[in-house]
Amino acid sequence: MTPVAIVTGASSGIGAATARRLATEGFHVLAAARRGDRLTDLVEEIEKSGGTATAAVCDVTSDESVAALADTAAGLPGPVTLLVNNAGGAIGLDPVESASVADWQWMYDVNVLGTLRVTRAVLPALEASGAGTVIVVSSTAGLDVYEGGGGYTAAKHAQTALTRTLRLELVGRPIRVIEIDPGMVRTDEFALHRFGGDAARAEAVYAGVAEPLVADDIADCIAWCATRPQHVNVDRLVVRPIAQAAQHRVHRVT
Template identity: 80%
Template sequence: MKPIAIVTGASSGIGAATARRLATEGFHVVAAARRADRLAELVTAIRDADGTATAVGCDVTDDASVAALARRVDDLPGAATLLVNNAGGARGLDPVESGSVADWRWMYEVNVLGTLRVTQALLPALQASGAGTVLVIGSTAGQVVYEGGGGYTAAKHGQTALAETLRLELCGRPVRVVEIDPGMVRTDEFGLVRFGGDAARADAVYAGVAQPLVADDIADCVAWCATRPQHVNVDRLVVRPLAQAAQHKVHRAQSG
């Protein structure tokens, strides 16, 4: 019987890549997200590749939806051993003095409270497995701030604080807490969501960067952390593309 891995925000980007990769690692993947059509396509692809997966519609900002996810996991055969808190996102790049309160609230709700809700709901099952892992997809924005990123960095700092506190509180119990903090990752939707569908602004973030990270790179990190022996806890894994030496230091090739 396969162990169960739950991945939130699994309908695209890092979440979808992680779901596919964990299926190849022998997990029964519970792919959770709001968009049922995308989840159906993902689960079909995993099954076509001889993996096992279950799609569960879930909005991490809704208590009832998260509770339903936990019940669905409890109904599945096998032990829930891995939770990947991937659902998140950014909105806007405005300075603090003119930033949208609604955008800040949304970022905190999805990144921080979404992680809180899902972790609380799945923690009993993870602990009962005797070998659980809570994995949080954070960001280097959770370590360093930058102009225009106040709302997003505040949310990601909050998510980091949640993970670090949880690790302290679970000490002595059979549940690891792992945080993966990516730098520049180019996915189909992150930038579009941040800039309200403005593809030109989204593309400009990666202008001149020959090889930003892609979703599969982060999925590879998730798989590596999740498959270490249970006594090995990777507290924090920071991963950036070679072109990004630090949050403000990015090599961009000159055009022309």
């Protein structure tokens, strides 16, 4: 039977690129996100390319929605062998002294508790498969901090801590735990969402950077990690564009 890969945040960006790529690797992709219309288009695209996929409308901040996702996965014919926790995001670039508690709460709920909810719901199926893999798409923001990024870096540090703890707790059981930490990735929506739809501020993030990473680059990394022999666990993969030497050491062409 075809193995099932669950990808959250699959309606755009890294999640959509990952769904497409995993379908080419032989997985039946269960694409999960809030925007059902985009998921429908993605599934049609995958199937036209010869892959197989199922759409599941899911909000990772809702216990009930995540439970329904797990039920959908259980109803598919193949074993669930891969979970890609990709849903996440950032809001704002405010300093701590004027930070919005609501924004910080949203970032923690989506990035950290969303990962917790989905992982907890899917772990029994991953273990039952006998060869499960959990991939958490975090960020280099989970490894360092920068001015104005307190809420996002705090959430991503917490997500990284969750991932490392999970790996310790699952040792001896047939489930790998892998963390992918992208640096500067240019997607259609991440920066735009962060700045409340302000296209000029979103564009400024990438100004002068000749070749930032794109979603397909991260999808390639995810697929490579997921398709290693089961005894190979890539604990953490940090990936940046060549122009980015550190979190805010970026070469820009003027």
